[in-house]
Amino acid sequence: MTRSERPTHDRSIARGTCPLDCPDTCSWEIIVENGVAVGIRGTADHPFTRGNLCAKVDRYIEHMHAPDRLLHPLKRVGPKGSGAFERISWDEAIATFADRLATIKEDHGGEAIWPYAGCGSMGFLQGIVGVGGRLWNALGASHHEPTICHHAGSHGTAYTMGSRHGLDPEAFAHARLIVIWGANPLTTHNHVWRFISQAREAGAHLVVIDPVRSRTAARADEHISIVPGTDAALALGLLNVVVTMGAEDQAFIAENTIGWSAYRERILAFPPERVAQVTGIPAAQIRSLGERLARTRPTAILTRMGIQRHAGGGMALRTIMTIPGVTGDWRHLGGGAVYSTGAYFGGNIKAFLRPDLRAKPARTLIMTRLGEGLLDLDDPPVKALVVLGANPAASNPDQGRVRKGLARDDLFTVVIDHFKTDTADFADLVLPTTMQPEHTDLHNAYGHLYLHLNEPAVRPQGECLPSTEIFRRLAAALGLTDPALFATDEELVRSILDSGHPSVEGITLERLREQGWLRLNYPRPAKAYPFGFPTPSGKIEFLSERAAADGLDPLPAYTPPREVTSESTAARFPLVLISPASHFFLNSMFANKPDLLRKAGPIKVSLHADDAAARGIANGSPVRVFNDRGAFVAQAEITDTVRRGVAVTPKGYWPKLVSGGTNVNATVEERDSDMGHGAVFHDNRVDVLPINPLPSPVAAE
Amino acid sequence: MPVVVTDNCRRCRFTECVAVCPVACFHVDDDMVFVDAAACIDCRACLSACPVLAIYDEDDLPDDKRHWIAINEDKAKTLPVIRFKIDPLPDAEIRRRDLGLA
Numbered sequence: 001m002t003r004s005e006r007p008t009h010d011r012s013i014a015r016g017t018c019p020l021d022c023p024d025t026c027s028w029e030i031i032v033e034n035g036v037a038v039g040i041r042g043t044a045d046h047p048f049t050r051g052n053l054c055a056k057v058d059r060y061i062e063h064m065h066a067p068d069r070l071l072h073p074l075k076r077v078g079p080k081g082s083g084a085f086e087r088i089s090w091d092e093a094i095a096t097f098a099d100r101l102a103t104i105k106e107d108h109g110g111e112a113i114w115p116y117a118g119c120g121s122m123g124f125l126q127g128i129v130g131v132g133g134r135l136w137n138a139l140g141a142s143h144h145e146p147t148i149c150h151h152a153g154s155h156g157t158a159y160t161m162g163s164r165h166g167l168d169p170e171a172f173a174h175a176r177l178i179v180i181w182g183a184n185p186l187t188t189h190n191h192v193w194r195f196i197s198q199a200r201e202a203g204a205h206l207v208v209i210d211p212v213r214s215r216t217a218a219r220a221d222e223h224i225s226i227v228p229g230t231d232a233a234l235a236l237g238l239l240n241v242v243v244t245m246g247a248e249d250q251a252f253i254a255e256n257t258i259g260w261s262a263y264r265e266r267i268l269a270f271p272p273e274r275v276a277q278v279t280g281i282p283a284a285q286i287r288s289l290g291e292r293l294a295r296t297r298p299t300a301i302l303t304r305m306g307i308q309r310h311a312g313g314g315m316a317l318r319t320i321m322t323i324p325g326v327t328g329d330w331r332h333l334g335g336g337a338v339y340s341t342g343a344y345f346g347g348n349i350k351a352f353l354r355p356d357l358r359a360k361p362a363r364t365l366i367m368t369r370l371g372e373g374l375l376d377l378d379d380p381p382v383k384a385l386v387v388l389g390a391n392p393a394a395s396n397p398d399q400g401r402v403r404k405g406l407a408r409d410d411l412f413t414v415v416i417d418h419f420k421t422d423t424a425d426f427a428d429l430v431l432p433t434t435m436q437p438e439h440t441d442l443h444n445a446y447g448h449l450y451l452h453l454n455e456p457a458v459r460p461q462g463e464c465l466p467s468t469e470i471f472r473r474l475a476a477a478l479g480l481t482d483p484a485l486f487a488t489d490e491e492l493v494r495s496i497l498d499s500g501h502p503s504v505e506g507i508t509l510e511r512l513r514e515q516g517w518l519r520l521n522y523p524r525p526a527k528a529y530p531f532g533f534p535t536p537s538g539k540i541e542f543l544s545e546r547a548a549a550d551g552l553d554p555l556p557a558y559t560p561p562r563e564v565t566s567e568s569t570a571a572r573f574p575l576v577l578i579s580p581a582s583h584f585f586l587n588s589m590f591a592n593k594p595d596l597l598r599k600a601g602p603i604k605v606s607l608h609a610d611d612a613a614a615r616g617i618a619n620g621s622p623v624r625v626f627n628d629r630g631a632f633v634a635q636a637e638i639t640d641t642v643r644r645g646v647a648v649t650p651k652g653y654w655p656k657l658v659s660g661g662t663n664v665n666a667t668v669e670e671r672d673s674d675m676g677h678g679a680v681f682h683d684n685r686v687d688v689l690p691i692n693p694l695p696s697p698v699a700a701e
Numbered sequence: 702m703p704v705v706v707t708d709n710c711r712r713c714r715f716t717e718c719v720a721v722c723p724v725a726c727f728h729v730d731d732d733m734v735f736v737d738a739a740a741c742i743d744c745r746a747c748l749s750a751c752p753v754l755a756i757y758d759e760d761d762l763p764d765d766k767r768h769w770i771a772i773n774e775d776k777a778k779t780l781p782v783i784r785f786k787i788d789p790l791p792d793a794e795i796r797r798r799d800l801g802l803a
Contacts, residue, residue: 055745197724219740
């Protein structure tokens with residue numbers, strides 16, 4: 001909120017929830033004057049939000065009122081990709097939408113429809129969890145597997161731990177050693193910092209493991225710079241030091257784990273000297289952190305999605321998550337590890353999504369294999385793509401192939417969004433949907449243990465409709481009559497809350513309305529894995545028969561990133577390129593907001609001075625970043641924050657708003673990680689060359 | 702620099718900004734607070750928390766206050782960090798009235 005929008009007593013305040021793809025799921029207050037939202041601020045009495053938002057969302061109201069916000073339904077009048085549209089009525093839009101879906105279902109079957117939801121909203125009703133879910137089930141559409149984010153790590157974690165009931169981030173206040181592993185919370189999870197600071201004031205030591213000296217790493221006691229994708233080797237090396245010192249918690253291991261003797265053998269095969277060669281970290285530094293880990297209880301490990309976006313990403317999370325099981329940290333307040341807290345909420349997803357509306361099983365399509373899905377599938381081919389809260393033309397791997405797929409003339413594409421994104425330019429219909437202060441939604445968090453209700457603070461802008469209402473109207477136009485397809489937003493919220501799970505016992509819509517949020521039924525901080533370890537054995541499975549049955553190493557291991565470690569690729573493309581979050585964008589959101597785009601500046605690629613010098617690249621000069629898949633234009637930034645051989649560029653830029661018309665994803669391969677079909681954004685090699693004197697055109701693929 | 706503390710803070714030092722700052726990026730002397738731009742994450746929660754409108758987004762800083770960027774930078778280097786809200790200075794309410802912000 002800006003200073004001039006300072007609230008006064010004659011304005012009303014409405015509680016809501018930030019819907020964006022971030023662990024913090026903030027509680028916010030919208031300041032409303034004469035029916036118009038004039039300001040936003042973090043809810044001061046929320047135990048996690050505590051009165052502040054972030055660099056992006058503090059500007060959310062301006063974004064809601066932006067002059068380029070979509071306010072009316074549009075239909076395409078030019079070639080796909082041209083962005084030429086004309087305004088139509090909702091009646092015409094819904095009739096066209098229904099007619100085309102009905103015809104496609106008739107001709108090719110329901111599986112020819114791909115409901116493609118992204119992380120634009122994390123809400124149950126309007127966002128990725130369940131938007132349109134009941135209707136897609138009734139139509140027999142393909143299932144959509146949202147693999148762009150956490151899947152590899154979630155699958156890896158589940159083999160060993162059974163679920164993602166990680167350490168409550170509020171427990172970090174009690175830790176004595178904190179390891180932030182491949183995450184940059186000062187940009188992407190800032191509210192956890194207060195708990196980390198509390199621990200540091202009491203003497204805790206903070207280590208950040210990251211290939212980049214990030215904003216967070218710069219404020220740590222120690223930064224360990226690692227070769228991207230080699231985290232599992234480091235985890236095994238640290239455990240090697242622990243085991244060599246005899247510091248493993250034998251009582252905890254005996255009581256709570258299976259497979260220790262086999263895992264111990266694996267750990268002993270990773271002495272610091274070997275791990276140093278793999279990770280690029282000096283052996284002395286590995287030994288020093290290993291010794292600190294061995295002697296410090298409780299140790300808390302914070303890890304997020306960045307370290308699992310490579311060929312061994314699932315195994316990386318699986319291996320890191322075993323550390324507290326060896327040190328016994330799970331038994332100490334403030335000890336353990338967290339990847340996500342998503343599993344603490346026991347909502348009734350079945351009652352909400354109603355899989356029973358589906359007449360027969362359907363195939364599953366992988367979100368991050370959209371190029372293949374649109375260009376190669378024929379069983380049946382995808383004939384309808386309905387994109388909700390996603391901009392795959394910006395955010396997906398292999399941008400060239402994705403755009404080629406989106407350009408197919410026989411593909412019927414509907415984009416439901418707030419702005420005319422790169423993807424919307426390829427749509428047949430663009431439908432304007434409400435933003436968070438204009439609709440109802442329920443939000444679980446993946447970075448804390450509170451449940452949030454968001455209700456409208458203001459009326460929708462223009463003709464925007466909640467996505468739930470768009471799907472109710474679509475169901476009617478399709479002639480469907482099952483009452484489940486016409487449930488009100490309130491009924492949908494109640495269906496989720498009515499689960500009988502102890503985490504939501506006594507949590508009702510009415511109680512949520514009182515303050516906008518409630519803590520799930522766990523103590524503060526919660527005991528990690530409060531219901532035990534939901535593996536087949538009920539114990540932490542160092543040795544996993546399920547992993548073996550799935551064709552994976554039954555033990556935690558180091559699975560190398562594929563392209564990072566490929567010598568033949570390295571010979572042609574010497575630089576490993578990773579693409580973490582920008583401080584000013586959230587995924588691709590806000591990259592069209594002029595002030596945030598100005599703060600972020602043009603696409604930069606950060607290079608070590610030696611790598612820049614070898615290529616004759618001057619600081620601030622334009623460069624072309626490329627490999628066999630594609631290229632993008634960037635401004636070189638010579639810095640000592642990155643390792644030699646590693647280049648870093650922020651994700652999120654909209655191709656149509658940048659010089660050259662492509663972003664980093666033009667260079668990223670469309671390929672699965674080892675588990676859960678996760679994407680491999682950080683398993684990428686490129687070269688970088690100067691552009692002299694002016695940028696030359698960059699091919700779209 | 703994302704945010705800048707300016708002269709209105711002098712002789713007030715309400716430190717509501719400190720209460721709301723998630724990263725403890727304020728530094729303090731006997732008269733007012735200053736922000737460490739390197740530590741600030743630009744969440745801007747302090748802008749609306751300040752009772753005397755002393756804090757600006759650098760983008761919105763009036764020309765006659767631009768010298769405060771350098772003052773904040775210099776002062777943050779040497780002064781101690783303030784992590785918790787403290788009592789305002791004794792004349793803070795008088796000063797607030799004088800500023801027309803009571």
